[in-house]
Amino acid sequence: MTQTVPAQARRVPRIRLGMVGGGQGAFIGAVHRIAARIDDQYELVAGCFSSTPEKSAASAAELGVGRAYGDFAQMAMREARRKDGIEAVAIVTPNHLHAPVARAFLKRGIHVICDKPLTATLPEARKLAGAAADSDALFVLTHNYTGYPMVRQARAMTLAGELGEIRLVQVEYAQDWLAEPIEQAGNKQAGWRTDPAQSGAGGAIGDIGTHAFNLAGFVTGLELEALAADLQSFVPGRAVDDNGHVLLRYRGGARGMLWCSQVASGCENALRLRVYGSRAGIEWAQEEPNALWVTPLGRPRYRLSRGGAGTGLEAARLTRIPAGHPEGYLEGFANIYAEAARAILARRDGAVPDPAATFPGIREGLEGVAFVDACLRSSKRNGAWVALAL
Amino acid sequence: MTQTVPAQARRVPRIRLGMVGGGQGAFIGAVHRIAARIDDQYELVAGCFSSTPEKSAASAAELGVGRAYGDFAQMAMREARRKDGIEAVAIVTPNHLHAPVARAFLKRGIHVICDKPLTATLPEARKLAGAAADSDALFVLTHNYTGYPMVRQARAMTLAGELGEIRLVQVEYAQDWLAEPIEQAGNKQAGWRTDPAQSGAGGAIGDIGTHAFNLAGFVTGLELEALAADLQSFVPGRAVDDNGHVLLRYRGGARGMLWCSQVASGCENALRLRVYGSRAGIEWAQEEPNALWVTPLGRPRYRLSRGGAGTGLEAARLTRIPAGHPEGYLEGFANIYAEAARAILARRDGAVPDPAATFPGIREGLEGVAFVDACLRSSKRNGAWVALAL
Amino acid sequence: MTQTVPAQARRVPRIRLGMVGGGQGAFIGAVHRIAARIDDQYELVAGCFSSTPEKSAASAAELGVGRAYGDFAQMAMREARRKDGIEAVAIVTPNHLHAPVARAFLKRGIHVICDKPLTATLPEARKLAGAAADSDALFVLTHNYTGYPMVRQARAMTLAGELGEIRLVQVEYAQDWLAEPIEQAGNKQAGWRTDPAQSGAGGAIGDIGTHAFNLAGFVTGLELEALAADLQSFVPGRAVDDNGHVLLRYRGGARGMLWCSQVASGCENALRLRVYGSRAGIEWAQEEPNALWVTPLGRPRYRLSRGGAGTGLEAARLTRIPAGHPEGYLEGFANIYAEAARAILARRDGAVPDPAATFPGIREGLEGVAFVDACLRSSKRNGAWVALAL
Amino acid sequence: MTQTVPAQARRVPRIRLGMVGGGQGAFIGAVHRIAARIDDQYELVAGCFSSTPEKSAASAAELGVGRAYGDFAQMAMREARRKDGIEAVAIVTPNHLHAPVARAFLKRGIHVICDKPLTATLPEARKLAGAAADSDALFVLTHNYTGYPMVRQARAMTLAGELGEIRLVQVEYAQDWLAEPIEQAGNKQAGWRTDPAQSGAGGAIGDIGTHAFNLAGFVTGLELEALAADLQSFVPGRAVDDNGHVLLRYRGGARGMLWCSQVASGCENALRLRVYGSRAGIEWAQEEPNALWVTPLGRPRYRLSRGGAGTGLEAARLTRIPAGHPEGYLEGFANIYAEAARAILARRDGAVPDPAATFPGIREGLEGVAFVDACLRSSKRNGAWVALAL
Secondary structure (H helix, E strand, C coil): CCCEEECCCCCCCCEEEEEEECCCCCCHHHHHHHHHHHCCCEEEEEEECCCCHHHHHHHHHHHCCCEEECCHHHHHHHHHHCCCCCCEEEEECCHHHHHHHHHHHHCCCCEEEECCCCCCCHHHHHHHHHHHHHCCCCEEECCHHHHCHHHHHHHHHHHCCCCCCEEEEEEEEECCCCCCCHHHHCCHHHHHHCCHHHHCCCCHHHHHHHHHHHHHHHHHCCCEEEEEEEEECCCCCCCCCCEEEEEEEECCCCEEEEEEECCCCCCCCEEEEEEEECCEEEEEECCCCCEEEEEECCCCEEEEECCCCCCCHHHHCCCCCCCCCCCCHHHHHHHHHHHHHHHHHHHHCCCCCCCCCCCCCHHHHHHHHHHHHHHHHHHHCCCCCECCCC | CCCEEECCCCCCCCEEEEEEECCCCCCHHHHHHHHHHHCCCEEEEEEECCCCHHHHHHHHHHHCCCEEECCHHHHHHHHHHCCCCCCEEEEECCHHHHHHHHHHHHCCCCEEEECCCCCCCHHHHHHHHHHHHHCCCCEEECCHHHHCHHHHHHHHHHHCCCCCCEEEEEEEEECCCCCCCHHHHCCHHHHHHCCHHHHCCCCHHHHHHHHHHHHHHHHHCCCEEEEEEEEECCCCCCCCCCEEEEEEEECCCCEEEEEEECCCCCCCCEEEEEEEECCEEEEEECCCCCEEEEEECCCCEEEEECCCCCCCHHHHCCCCCCCCCCCCHHHHHHHHHHHHHHHHHHHHCCCCCCCCCCCCCHHHHHHHHHHHHHHHHHHHCCCCCECCCC | CCCEEECCCCCCCCEEEEEEECCCCCCHHHHHHHHHHHCCCEEEEEEECCCCHHHHHHHHHHHCCCEEECCHHHHHHHHHHCCCCCCEEEEECCHHHHHHHHHHHHCCCCEEEECCCCCCCHHHHHHHHHHHHHCCCCEEECCHHHHCHHHHHHHHHHHCCCCCCEEEEEEEEECCCCCCCHHHHCCHHHHHHCCHHHHCCCCHHHHHHHHHHHHHHHHHCCCEEEEEEEEECCCCCCCCCCEEEEEEEECCCCEEEEEEECCCCCCCCEEEEEEEECCEEEEEECCCCCEEEEEECCCCEEEEECCCCCCCHHHHCCCCCCCCCCCCHHHHHHHHHHHHHHHHHHHHCCCCCCCCCCCCCHHHHHHHHHHHHHHHHHHHCCCCCECCCC | CCCEEECCCCCCCCEEEEEEECCCCCCHHHHHHHHHHHCCCEEEEEEECCCCHHHHHHHHHHHCCCEEECCHHHHHHHHHHCCCCCCEEEEECCHHHHHHHHHHHHCCCCEEEECCCCCCCHHHHHHHHHHHHHCCCCEEECCHHHHCHHHHHHHHHHHCCCCCCEEEEEEEEECCCCCCCHHHHCCHHHHHHCCHHHHCCCCHHHHHHHHHHHHHHHHHCCCEEEEEEEEECCCCCCCCCCEEEEEEEECCCCEEEEEEECCCCCCCCEEEEEEEECCEEEEEECCCCCEEEEEECCCCEEEEECCCCCCCHHHHCCCCCCCCCCCCHHHHHHHHHHHHHHHHHHHHCCCCCCCCCCCCCHHHHHHHHHHHHHHHHHHHCCCCCECCCC
């Protein structure tokens, strides 16, 4: 009992991860790193944190990352050649760079974990979809809200038919951080997110409307037939929309509304989904993510809690701590990384991907960009009904 | 200290009230009677509770109402001739009878307190508006949700500019009681409310969409410029819409969405209004009517309570009991009667109406019917933008 | 169809009601009058609204009450002699007058509807209990919170064993209106309620602690074995307690805590009851009275709503309007009057009281005063366990 | 722009961490590891995960930890001798082992991060307090709820006097996982937590009552003068209390109540703190940890959100993501590790600890064990008032 026991090597070696973007001062890069770290399945070993080599190196030093690059193409090439090169790359740049960066790694067979929206334009998205189809590597899109366990629960119940035939989707994502023209006062986040050249032609509709659209599709499994959009730009001088109202028609007869806003005073990250079917409804809100309300017709409404009684395997699989101990945004984000790891490790073993690993991919990315495109087209045509141009 | 003191006559005699509709088994008639009773300012003295004289008399006997009629025209004529005839009449019939009944009393100079919607069709509404304009009598429309004290508070704050320039209106009214075809199984309420001949061509949009539309207008004071509507009828065999999605454009640039549904499983009477301006937002829900949330830009959100600190005179005027002791639907309804009483008593004194008495009237009624008409027109034209045809 | 139908007399004549106390400026008198009016089963025909005859007459005139008295004993005597004299009296004086007034009417066979607490002292309470036992008249105590439909639902579920064996009671009633010494600044309500001569030796414990204690007993049916109390008076110069902490031991093994406070900043009328049994728990809050939470062991928590699915007959019986249309404090209070009417009318018919009519009576009143007495005794003995001295 | 940049060494090397306990199947060990990982300031390099060497080695291999021990004393000795030995150790064993393990590391100058409660008995706690006082190493106790940003906000506001003079503390921690005798059915967690030999004589009062007590003290800064406790064991055959009711008297006049339960059906981890002062109150609940309610006297209640407007530096310092993106239990736990890292790194630099680093330590640990001891003594004496025997 008193001897030191020499530790064996880690039974499942961590996935070697690289990152493009996410240098000092960036928000979403830090989120991806925490998400990758929470379950200890990834090790960040290389990065192109900036296109300025010195800045990239400085970020790497701060983070303790061994290999720093100033050029993502170089990074893709060199990492692909190394025996200990990265197995996957996280792309956390502004939107307009997603496509070229992703293609560089995909063509080297390196798995891609890419922030949303997929690209800034629809042609780019289609091209990237082609590249992904041609690659053996996985493509994971971090529509992170799909990682919340109670969103998984909602999806499982909906797909299992517990709601009956789905009739209605009400989804919204409201913020207020762009209620004033802070991009004109030098706010960096606001700057690129309201710049069509970096962010794409969609403003709120691209930044958060896509999350709402994706979430509704993820939970219901419904396919959009047509939409009618009325986009607005309330803040004078703003180059993109900061609010959007969209009517939805899904194949099979379900109807819906989508609201996204970055000027709704007092709203923080109020993403909320409600789905009503012929037998029951569900209600979920990102700001209270550990609960899922179920509202059966003719019975009392009840509250499922993450980890609690009545919550099923799909949610349990992505749950770390007991009911009543809240998990949050970072854990939900980490679940996308956990699902990706499951698929990546299956590939590493030469096995087929674990069928249970569920995450948004290239298809969802293309749909998201097509959604933005359709909203812009409809809005320009005074709210005419249009279909997604996939 | 030990003598009986002969009581003087009541200082302000009660308003003599009649009722048309509201016989045995009716829902809204009983609500009107309670609302009229709560503050003891009305006395129900005559009624045409049914067009079957015996049924009308039976209801009168049950209620202790002195004079029963089987014909509303007779009632109007005879009551107008009596010295102690009714001063006001409450109309609680199905929608298609509102217009003829109201006109009968208006032309005799008897004040009308009419349930909503104003009429079943737009031509009728216009005609009734003309009759109201020609009469000296008051016309009160019981859009009862405007009677809630915290709705008054919201209106006062909004009109005083505390929200800044209004940008967004999100309003919804969701129920589930028509999620199944109960009108085909003999449910009486469902029967007339889904029968275009009695209720008008609008289903959910007329029954509850009008409440949502009215509430938004009451609180914001905004005038609608155009709307685009997508109405649905989810339940097979239903003759009218049971769900509606409407995009709103107000004069001055505010935009909005309106959702009404009678098939949203688990929703009871979920009327909810959110308004966001350039400086602050407000949020109110009928199912928790004693609270008003205020969400100022850049400051913490706070909760005003009926009767509580920070709540102003407009709400206090219509409040009976202390903060934390909830008031509900009946008290809100009674506030419409209280406001009407204020105006009626001012007329009785030959005075001009109390400027503080605020209640929906013929204008709001006409707008409501025009709203339904516009929604139906837009929906038939696949969601084209249309204006109200006032 | 066009003839006037002579109305018959009211089928069930209203109960002739008198009132003692409740003159101009009083709070609870007005509440009783509204409560009596809501269901139209009472007619207020006589009152001793003040011991100053002119004031009593002035209140009567304002209210339209036919007979005014300046002396309650005269009132009892004379009303008892009249053929059309009152059948019941509402007592809404300060606490120290409850006993003499109630006795005067009880001995004349007039039903008593008395505000709580029963009396200001325990000896008085016992004496009054004796008088009630000797009288054929009914004694109704307006522990109004027992009138809320969802409290009835809670009681029905608890008594039916749906919670299993009851283990825990957590009950609290928190206010803040006495957080500052407003009684020293002339506030009339605060004045008598903090004056031991008018209110009794208990302050918060008597005014609202009794409500909490009564509510817990009403819902659980449990009998108190012993309590240990720690009462405080936080505001300098206050003559009575303004906060109380009480440990409870019920017969059969259940344990509990009771907190009452009138100095809890930001609390309005936060009466809240939680009961936990071996199989399920329930949670109810007065400020959201239309909901009852049920928390079964090993199943998701669910929310019963007044008028909604899963809510039983005991609640339905005292419900006026559909689910989602909130009822409030006044309707709950009116339910006590409705239950009293049920019993009074049964007596009028010479029938036995309707077994379904449930309301707090003399027994609950005596227990409430004994509860205050026990808390004061325990607190003086530094929180020693004491039993109620019934 | 196209060259690889050689990464420099990490600017601030991670803290080398060891762990005692927390092998396969343990709950709290995994939580500590995630908490240490989230901010990437620790590296787990050694562990005594079990007293069975093979099991310890197996856990190490699974976790990728380089050095495994089967004996904590050996581990302390050997790690202290290595140049690259651990700088800190996390102790996540059952309670009765905390003291010997902690002393072994403290006397080698290795910082200790220990789970709560400090020890299973009061004499042990005192002895350990002595050892901590004699050591230069830091002692950190993971009363993790103090790590929530909004708890920090509450503390900052309270200590700054924004609540005025504190009058009332209402704190509770309710669970239901021991509502049935699962320890008799082989549940391992339940087994040791209800075994006095491993957990100490306190059951619920030790496991979660201490959290509630600590939280109240952390937020208010108040010192307990005396308590009166009524502990119960509702489940037949249970060796320790599973529910506790405690009255609190703080120095300076504040009073309080504490409720802890592991048999409250439907409660998950319902830790809730309410503090009321002469000027304002605050309310916080662990299950919605991103909000702090502030209830000022005479002003509307408002909701501070983590990361949101009006929330101060103490909370911002421990916040990772924007308002409306919820953080949860793991992030709060990680904040204790972050605060510890701040202090450890300051020691590494030979500097004095950062004065801003705030975490529960040996003092709070001793108070917690003394609290349990006092509750047990009081309860045995039928709820007599007793002081903590520090």
